[in-house]
Amino acid sequence: MIDLIRMSIPFNEDFCSGDATESHGLVDLQVCQWNGAKLESGEVEYEPDGSVTVSRLRHPFESIPSSNSSLSFKIYSGGLNYWPHIELKASPAKLLQGHNVYGTCDVEKCIFALVQAFNVGMPNLTTMLDWHLAEIQHIDVTFTAQMESQSQGRQAIAALKNISSGQTRSSKNSHATTCYFGVNSQGKKSSRHKQLKIYLKGAELEHQINELLQKVKNSNIPLYKKQLDIMQSSEVRGFAENALRFEASVLSRMLQRLGIPRLVSEFIDYAKSYEGCLIEALWTEAFKDVFAALGNEKMTVFDDEDILNKLKIEFGKVSEKTGNTSYAKANRLFRFYRSFKNEGYEEVKRTTAKNTFHDNMRQLCLVVSKAHLQNLKGIASNVVPMLRVINVDFSKQHPASYVEPEHLCDQISLRAVS
Template structure:
């Protein structure tokens, strides 16, 4: 599903005074005085009418519970150097009131953000150059379903130690019990794995608290949607893998980051393939696991079965297998990182060769990386992580109507 998206729309040149460094809006006060908006805020629809208010959160770090459309007017003072409006929101929440599951139809999802903004601010929208609007990022999310929340938490605990290639654990990877981040702050892609049910419970608490104070109908509607039994059932045991793909990464992978491209019904990026490529480093660590890394006897027997040699006098030597077993027990005792650092002080090539040998015997990197040297009862669960693209949606799911049809407003279509 497309879980979040950000779009930047520049102002038309007739509304901009050009400068040596780009441009400035001719009359920014017009936005506040005549359009009834702040320079940074959120808009939601209630009984077919727009409701605009100041944004409660930093625009750059909207929480996962955010269900409205956020907007920010920038007066050509940042790196883009030309005045523009940035909008950001969750298509599924705008279209159906929840994002436990949802569509990955690019046209439907991206247009939901566009329609939410243009229908709320029709006057401002005519001042924007939609033809040159660009996609800043998209969040592509798919889930692995496990049997219960206990197993789901164990999966997160296993994933918490995985680093590989260009995908690095963020510094705060131990800060959140049910969430892990990789490449946080990267200008190319950010990855996240988390449990959906705790997030859903937190969202219910936040919305209920807001409903007590504000009594907006759209809050009541969201609470009704996310507290339905089948929604909770879908969230239970769901381990979510979210890839925030930014414009640099998308462009490098052959996806034009233009609004016209994403809203053309004939263009449908292969989101599962893009998502898999983004998570490739993480999932590569699972490869090759054919035995239980916590069964010492099984590991030793398998090492002996793979790494032996015949001596000149016809005897079998298990010297290499025994050396590799010593490395395996050191990793179990001291942890993967500490053992790696110690051996790499002498020779990185030696470390790589020995790890390759352990992998050839059926131990995966993910299994080895879960050993941290701490006395934690980590259960080997790599085999349970199975993202089934064919079963991301309920059997009776139907695509929601475009937002304009839900609001009974004229449907928009962008000219490419």
């Protein structure tokens, strides 16, 4: 699916000063404000007579609400080394259907969703732009592997953090549910061609739902309630629950390297004439080094989700200050339990300090019998090739009941009629 599009549209020369042939010029931000943009000032001066002078005008990223989600845009006013333009950024999946757990690979439909949302939200500002020169700057292409459980998904993330192949190396970070490639240890992008992100979609969706619950509580904006209803649906939540998401941010330099046009009109035509699915091809190219490495890697699979859940119930601790529940002790005991599966009872007992071993055993046996632990021999039957565990099936990227969303312009027309 297409998860995000970032595109730039230059201003028409009639609204700019400068030389378009030399790619430098300026647009009058005040004219942009008259046409609907909300500006902010870097400097405000109050005169004794009560008048106010503002200067150093700039345009921050501004959000345009649409029927299912919102679109962000920003005006870049120009300078000596670039032509003034507007940047649009949004998830077409969210614009078309209210969530991005799954979605469409239709390039034209996704691009037109951004264009339509901007044209409806900023009807005057859009007339100042040269749309035939619009370019793709960045496109996120995403596909999902369904894991057997959330626990197995976290194990896969931990294993993926050790992967490196060719020019693709994982970035060390502290997120238990996310793994990055093409991002340095400070969280900054280290590649101008692509960035890769592998994460548990269920955890991200629950975070988004919690944020929306707070927004619904604090405001009466109908859009938030609509988004919340969509995200909380059993179909969306069910698909996201055990989903391991592989997201590739394909930047303009990668498109250039692959000989793919960046002009929006040409990009759409290229996708239409492409033999197969262009989005699948871009994703496969972006992740080829990672999956090449996976072919030689194995991981230990523990499927005792029930034991982990029981440990969380038994040892979860609610903070009096924040109200959040900590599962640090439960996770520590679960790692102790997994050591039995990996090494066997006798080996764990032999290599663990006596007091530590007995303390952990006493607590662990509240949810699992000692006889079960003593029968774990540490055999390697739970060590399997990672490719067997992480299987991205292009034919199973949405629920069986999924129906392609209508074009955004058609959705708006239908709502106007109804």
